[in-house]
Amino acid sequence: MGFSPRPATEDDLDQIVAIDKTANSPPWSRPAFQSELEKKQTHFWVVTEDEDDDQILAYAVVAAPAEQAHLQTFAVHPSQRRRGLGSYLMRQLIAFLMRQKVDSLVLEVRRGNAAAIQLYQSLGFVVIHTMKSFYPDGEDAFSMIYLMERNKLSGDPDVDFDADTDGKKNIH
Ligand SMILES: CC(C)(COP(=O)(O)OP(=O)(O)OC[C@H]1O[C@@H](n2cnc3c(N)ncnc32)[C@H](O)[C@@H]1OP(=O)(O)O)[C@@H](O)C(=O)NCCC(=O)NCCS
Numbered sequence: 001m002g003f004s005p006r007p008a009t010e011d012d013l014d015q016i017v018a019i020d021k022t023a024n025s026p027p028w029s030r031p032a033f034q035s036e037l038e039k040k041q042t043h044f045w046v047v048t049e050d051e052d053d054d055q056i057l058a059y060a061v062v063a064a065p066a067e068q069a070h071l072q073t074f075a076v077h078p079s080q081r082r083r084g085l086g087s088y089l090m091r092q093l094i095a096f097l098m099r100q101k102v103d104s105l106v107l108e109v110r111r112g113n114a115a116a117i118q119l120y121q122s123l124g125f126v127v128i129h130t131m132k133s134f135y136p137d138g139e140d141a142f143s144m145i146y147l148m149e150r151n152k153l154s155g156d157p158d159v160d161f162d163a164d165t166d167g168k169k170n171i172h
Pocket residue numbers: 023024074075076077080081082083084085086087088107108109110113114115116118119120122
């Protein structure tokens with residue numbers, strides 16, 4: 001069984017907001033996700049089981065205003081974890097960003113989020129520093145970075161949304 005990544009649309013937002021409520025703390029509001037759909041330098045992706053399927057299994061939002069991109073938020077539906085989806089989506093994003101000439105991807109992750117830290121490390125991210133009391137509840141964040149040159153991760157060469165965009169769905 002495969003996974004199918006595509007740019008997020010407004011119709012996906014209810015599902016994304018529902019997943020985010022269970023996955024991230026603090027969760028994002030609907031308007032916060034909505035505004036990401038409109039940003040030209042933001043890549044907002046979802047994954048479904050196949051391209052005709054409406055059920056959102058995972059999503060990620062990456063801002064890439066320049067050579068360094070920033071993972072803003074990312075989650076896999078609670079019922080779909082440990083199927084390789086998180087890893088798949090990150091690999092696809094990294095391969096896409098490489099083709100966009102982005103040279104690094106940075107993120108913040110809760111110090112106690114062992115699952116996410118393990119996933120990022122398995123892909124080649126490294127911790128660059130600790131941000132004390134970064135989150136509203138006082139938990140520290142690890143700042144992590146993925147260097148494209150050093151890791152040379154390859155994704156699915158068929159994933160290139162720039163090739164079949166309709167303006168609204170474009171991933172810039
Ligand atoms: C973190 C998260 C995205 C992982 O998604 P996933 O689809 O379950 O991850 P994968 O199946 O691709 O796992 C890839 C690797 O990550 C690590 N990993 C994932 N979940 C793990 C867990 N619960 N405990 C330990 N390691 C874990 C493992 O190394 C795993 O490889 P393996 O299955 O061969 O052992 C998911 O747990 C999630 O959505 N969590 C809540 C939101 C979140 O934390 N987002 C990140 C914010 S920075």
